[in-house]
Amino acid sequence: MTEPFRVAFVGVDHPHGAGWRELLPAFGGQVEVTAIVPGFDGGTASLEERYAQVPRFATMDELMARGRFDGAMVCLSNRETPGVLRALAAAGKHILSEKPCGATAVDFEPAAAAIRSTGVAFQTGYLWRYDTIAERLQAMVADGRFGRLISIEIGQFTSDVARRGPGHYLFDLEQSGRGFFSWLGCHCLDLVPFLTGDTIVAVTARVGRFGATDVAVEDGGTVVLELARGTLVTLTGGYWLPRWTGELNLSFRGSQRWVHWDPTHPGTGGRLRIHGPQPQFHAMEETFSLPPDTAAGYGGTKGVQTVRDWIAMARGEIAACRNTVDSVLATLRLLDLVYQSSAEGRRIECRLSPVADTG
DSSP states (O other), X not given: OOOOEEEEEEOTTSTTHHHHHHHGGGGGGGEEEEEEEOOGGGOOTTOOGGGTTSOBOSSHHHHHHHOOOSEEEEOOOTTTHHHHHHHHHHTTOEEEEOTTSSSSHHHHHHHHHHHHHHTOOEEESOGGGGOHHHHHHHHHHHTTTTSSEEEEEEEEEEEOHHHHXXXXXXXXXXXXXXXXXXXXXXXXXXHHHHHHOOOEEEEEEEEEOOSSSOOSSOOEEEEEEEETTSOEEEEEEEEEESSSOEEEXXXXXXXXXXXXXXXXXXXXXXXXXXXXXXXXXXXXEEEEEXXXXXXXXXXXXXXXXXXXXXXXXXXXSSSOOSSOHHHHHHHHHHHHHHHHHHHHTSOEEEEEOOOOOOO
């Protein structure tokens, strides 16, 4: 019988910390949490009772010296994460890190080099790469079913700054470096090259503080991406909803069909409404819905598959996860261009090629 994969959990009270831990019971005896580093000034308010007796270490140095673990799930701030990842990789420990893994590409590059040189398994929290409908859209694009893909329009909104309070570390310039697009918009910016397989050739952005609460980082804005094959991508989003909630919707418009994706449609695990041509007597109209996702934890089934791939890579069963060091760096470089474009008030030409999906 395979020995349990031993996990050190770093960053208990991270906003997604409990969600990541809720994924682990799905693996039964295959995964065991053997060490905890609370992080965030030692906060353990969200720690589940089943982990209350797990050996606890105040610092990463103590964990590295005395902890018994094969890999670490890291849920820390942008300021802390890169150094922790570099130390784990240097010690030969496998890594599952919350996105975006740092505030900038330069911040993450030393950790990326360490991960490459030691060959440890690496995975991060861009869960939409494991979504079934995302896979179907990726196949539609690759199969040419859109014809010419003209535009992708994305709206992504979540609870306003006042829900957590402007003093939360997510809005702290020193801890996070950046705001909405670094923390949440990054999901969609990461997803665009994954879905389209296309190169980003220009970025135009306007980000800033638009909501009613004063905050040190941007609370939202609009990003326009131009792709090499002519597709225009717009992403508008922000911390703008006056209660605990979120909205995400994506529309894909092509010369041969247009599709609306509602990932959080009530009573489903996501819904596609597909509108196509009328080559004969009947227009192509279809609604495709996934059954409700009953898996517990961050991202549900997407999260379970994210963790499963990480463990499989650590055990040598697969060569790489869908999120790689290179894909994370590509997303951070895109984020860098978003903030640069907004700061300089101009369109920036670039050439950011998609990273091959090896997962």
